[in-house]
Amino acid sequence: QISVITTVEKEHSEILGDNLSDILDEKLGIVKEGIPTIVGFQSEEGMSLAKEKLCDKDFVTYVEEEDTPLLGSVNVAKIKNGKTAYLALKTMLKEVDENLFVRIFDEFKLLGRFDIRYIDGKTVVFDMAHTENSIENLIDGLKRLYKGKKFVFLVSILKGKEISAILRLIGKSAEKVVLTSSHIERGYTGKELSEFIDGEVIENTEEAYQKILRELKRDQVMVVTGSHFLLSKIMPR
Structure with missing residues (x-):
């Protein structure tokens, strides 16, 4: 034991x-x-x-x-x-x-943990980080791997998390942040998240994901994080 x-x-x-x-x-x-x-x-x-x-x-x-x-x-x-x-x-x-x-x-690779996908010729990192420490680890890894790149975050967070600390870390590293809602009962809405950070609010997760992917530039990396519910809705199987 x-x-x-x-x-x-x-x-x-x-x-x-x-x-x-x-x-x-x-x-x-x-x-x-x-x-x-x-x-x-x-x-x-x-x-x-x-x-x-x-x-x-x-x-x-x-x-x-x-x-x-x-x-x-x-x-x-x-x-x-x-x-x-x-x-x-x-x-x-x-x-x-x-x-x-x-x-x-x-x-060893864990689904949804620093999970790098190449979609339509663009780089998307899926990571279910949902605590201050795990977000810090994610950002550290992004900066190590993608030096010189800019990050566009798609974020959804559940209630009961250190929301201000998480969004503060993301805000320091993101060129752009899109806020969404991945769980009606347990999660914050994108609008509620916008009270803690400047970002575009798109409540529909699929719509938010597709918009970022469509507009993503060559010098940008899309980062989907904050909740496993968010990943479960949009991450390719």
Whole structure:
């Protein structure tokens, strides 16, 4: 048995709590006495809280403090999760073939995570990032891979997310932002999102997607993000 705590962020606040400490308390419910526990990459506040809450546990390993294989990818989230997975495997199996792990890591692809598609000769990146940290990782990867390119974002966000932080990050990196709604009950409308960021509002997701794709220039990359509901509606299968 093993317990793994991945990055803890402020999300699902209506269920888990409205601050990082309360949310972490809920996540730490999987930690059992004597069962090896891996704590993945955290924000500075998250790591500080985790160490404080787990200070009396001698069966906890922090990924950031351990030696792991050198993993190559523009997808920062993939690297962090890969290192966490490696340590989890090593803890369970005692020995892991690093070369085999790196080869599998290089070939691994998760649908809707930094998912690059070439549509009608244009580049579209689909990423279901929906938290401040995951959006930050997405933007970091975009800037690494597409140096000199401009980004046009199509964004939809569900309620209960750190909406202002997410849109602030997007606003700093986007040449243009189009705001839409991908879920009538659980999501913000494009108009509601426009209260936090300057952007064009097109509530119909398919219409918004097709308009951006049609107008996308050679020096631009389209980025579809903010909600898995958005991706499920427009991402090619």
